[in-house]
Amino acid sequence: MSEHPRTMRWNGDSHGWLTMIDQTLLPVEFKEIECRTVEEIWEAIKMLRVRGAPAIGCSAAYGVVIGLQTLADDADRKEFDARLEEVATYLAGSRPTAVNLFWALDRMKRVAAENQELAPKEMHTRLLTEAVAIEDEDREMCAAIGRHGAKLIESGTGILTHCNAGGLATAGDGTALAVMFAAAAQGKEIQVYADETRPLLQGARLTTWELQQRGVPVTLICDSMAGQVMKEKRVQAVITGADRIAANGDACNKIGTYSVAVLAKAHGIPFYVAAPSSTFDLSLENGELIPIEERLAEEITDGMGKQTAPADTNVYNPAFDVAPAELIDAIITEKGVIRPVTKENVRAMLEA
Numbered sequence: 001m002s003e004h005p006r007t008m009r010w011n012g013d014s015h016g017w018l019t020m021i022d023q024t025l026l027p028v029e030f031k032e033i034e035c036r037t038v039e040e041i042w043e044a045i046k047m048l049r050v051r052g053a054p055a056i057g058c059s060a061a062y063g064v065v066i067g068l069q070t071l072a073d074d075a076d077r078k079e080f081d082a083r084l085e086e087v088a089t090y091l092a093g094s095r096p097t098a099v100n101l102f103w104a105l106d107r108m109k110r111v112a113a114e115n116q117e118l119a120p121k122e123m124h125t126r127l128l129t130e131a132v133a134i135e136d137e138d139r140e141m142c143a144a145i146g147r148h149g150a151k152l153i154e155s156g157t158g159i160l161t162h163c164n165a166g167g168l169a170t171a172g173d174g175t176a177l178a179v180m181f182a183a184a185a186q187g188k189e190i191q192v193y194a195d196e197t198r199p200l201l202q203g204a205r206l207t208t209w210e211l212q213q214r215g216v217p218v219t220l221i222c223d224s225m226a227g228q229v230m231k232e233k234r235v236q237a238v239i240t241g242a243d244r245i246a247a248n249g250d251a252c253n254k255i256g257t258y259s260v261a262v263l264a265k266a267h268g269i270p271f272y273v274a275a276p277s278s279t280f281d282l283s284l285e286n287g288e289l290i291p292i293e294e295r296l297a298e299e300i301t302d303g304m305g306k307q308t309a310p311a312d313t314n315v316y317n318p319a320f321d322v323a324p325a326e327l328i329d330a331i332i333t334e335k336g337v338i339r340p341v342t343k344e345n346v347r348a349m350l351e352a
């Protein structure tokens with residue numbers, strides 16, 4: 001089973017640049033782009049050239065390094081720190097829901113705050129070291145999620161997934177898809193049903209592509225078919241990713257995930273969420289407090305560039321929804337499996 005092509009990779013020293021797969025072009029074209037300015041990183045996150053909570057966090061961390069390149073060699077430390085705050089605030093404005101973005105930016109700012117004695121040049125190098133660590137740790141977290149999650153999957157299982165929580169959403173093998181890759185690598189026969197995931201079709205464009213690349217059997221379905229494949233007993237488990245998980249275990253993920261969770265409960269099918277600890281936001285008591293990104297109407301009225309609704313049609317386009325903890329059978333993290341999903345068990349796992 002081949003390795004996943006790297007979603008992103010840093011080039012050079014602290015004055016280097018970030019190369020990333022432009023995911024908006026997949027599956028028709030595999031093209032890597034070079035981001036050499038913080039504005040290019042911001043645009044790549046905003047336009048989902050790079051997307052998925054962990055991948056957004058990793059990219060933003062490198063964006064901080066890039067944003068400080070003009071100051072690193074000749075500014076004083078006060079000016080350097082002011083620019084760091086400015087760059088972090090700018091990147092934080094790219095997308096509001098995936099907590100990994102803010103977790104990564106806060107981690108970069110914390111490293112700077114804890115190393116006030118360093119001159120700008122040395123501090124800049126230290127920030128690159130931290131960004132690389134964030135990427136490397138994410139890769140390890142993906143592998144651990146795969147190991148823990150594969151224990152829940154028996155051979156012969158049909159698994160439904162929504163959106164893309166694969167390697168393209170992370171620095172490693174993904175979260176939900178890491179479980180599938182790990183189960184397949186253990187010789188377990190699985191059949192994946194991938195929701196196309198309107199309106200941006202991350203499931204059709206990205207999840208099918210990843211699974212085909214790695215030789216995992218996948219069947220593409222329309223989002224509206226999820227209930228039918230459950231009713232036909234084609235599916236014995238659902239695994240999705242997450243963009244932000246509140247302290248009580250409510251999990252925010254791509255729009256349509258809540259509906260899938262309700263359907264799974266109605267059919268007595270276990271609904272699993274796979275996410276690293278960097279996707280938890282313990283500052284929020286429950287999922288109703290998670291900011292939900294609303295995106296442009298054109299993503300629906302002119303999906304993939306083809307007009308399918310009258311001009312100026314009223315549109316509601318929330319990019320995420322929240323599956324309440326009571327609909328989630330387990331949350332698979334790099335530290336282990338949270339089950340049942342309760343506030344107490346969430347905190348215990350994250351503090352383990």
Ligand SMILES: CSC[C@H]1O[C@H](OP(=O)(O)O)[C@H](O)[C@@H]1O
Nearest residue numbers: 051052053163165169241253254
């Ligand atoms: C492993 S996080 C993947 C998560 O992110 C996706 O959202 P987007 O494509 O808008 O960045 C989706 O919610 C996935 O489950």
